[in-house]
Amino acid sequence: SQTIHQWPATLVQPVGSPLSLECTVEGTSNPNLYWYRQAAGRGLQLLFYSVGIGQISSEVPQNLSASRPQDRQFILSSKKLLLSDSGFYLCAWSPRVGANEKLFFGSGTQLSVL
Amino acid sequence: GENVEQHPSTLSVQEGDSAVIKCTYSDSASNYFPWYKQELGKRPQLIIDIRSNVGEKKDQRIAVTLNKTAKHFSLHITETQPEDSAVYFCAASRRSGGYNKLIFGAGTRLAVHP
Numbered sequence: 001s002q003t004i005h006q007w008p009a010t011l012v013q014p015v016g017s018p019l020s021l022e023c024t025v026e027g028t029s030n031p032n033l034y035w036y037r038q039a040a041g042r043g044l045q046l047l048f049y050s051v052g053i054g055q056i057s058s059e060v061p062q063n064l065s066a067s068r069p070q071d072r073q074f075i076l077s078s079k080k081l082l083l084s085d086s087g088f089y090l091c092a093w094s095p096r097v098g099a100n101e102k103l104f105f106g107s108g109t110q111l112s113v114l
Numbered sequence: 115g116e117n118v119e120q121h122p123s124t125l126s127v128q129e130g131d132s133a134v135i136k137c138t139y140s141d142s143a144s145n146y147f148p149w150y151k152q153e154l155g156k157r158p159q160l161i162i163d164i165r166s167n168v169g170e171k172k173d174q175r176i177a178v179t180l181n182k183t184a185k186h187f188s189l190h191i192t193e194t195q196p197e198d199s200a201v202y203f204c205a206a207s208r209r210s211g212g213y214n215k216l217i218f219g220a221g222t223r224l225a226v227h228p
């Protein structure tokens with residue numbers, strides 16, 4: 001069966017520091033991969049998606065970037081964090097073929113920028 | 115652009131009562147409508163979904179209805195239990211550039227009181 005791993009679970013970082021969140025998927029090949037952000041008490045905002053290695057699309061202009069160095073690895077980064085980057089970050093995957101609408105989320109990273 | 119409106123933002127019911135959450139979407143090309151349940155600090159979990167060629171789908175105490183003409187869809191939970199308490203998100207998606215882009219509603223916080 002497929003599983004998605006995301007780490008770390010919580011992170012407290014000072015303003016101006018770098019960020020690296022990692023996500024890996026097991027049990028499937030060529031997944032579509034996504035990064036979402038959820039501000040406190042708010043909905044889910046799509047930040048980035050990827051349909052293949054090295055293929056990244058950004059949904060909103062921001063202080064963050066994403067990379068996909070391997071088929072099942074998706075990384076969210078920042079060179080200098082802002083206070084507004086605080087939130088709950090969720091990695092997700094969906095199948096490339098078949099019922100590829102279904103989205104499966106990782107366990108999330110609670111990021112606090114102080 | 116694409117938009118999904120979700121109402122109410124909070125809902126409080128007594129155990130055993132029914133709960134209804136409603137969503138409207140703007141993109142007439144949307145063809146897939148999932149519902150996610152998110153418990154506090156946890157990942158969103160898919161609980162039920164419906165495709166545009168179906169008007170209603172039921173899974174035990176949960177049902178979803180879709181009105182394509184009005185671009186409305188709703189989640190119905192019957193015989194609510196305290197463990198149904200969570201935030202529920204609706205979403206709408208259509209295929210775009212090789213993947214299905216899910217647009218989420220802002221969420222409904224459901225509280226079921228014993």
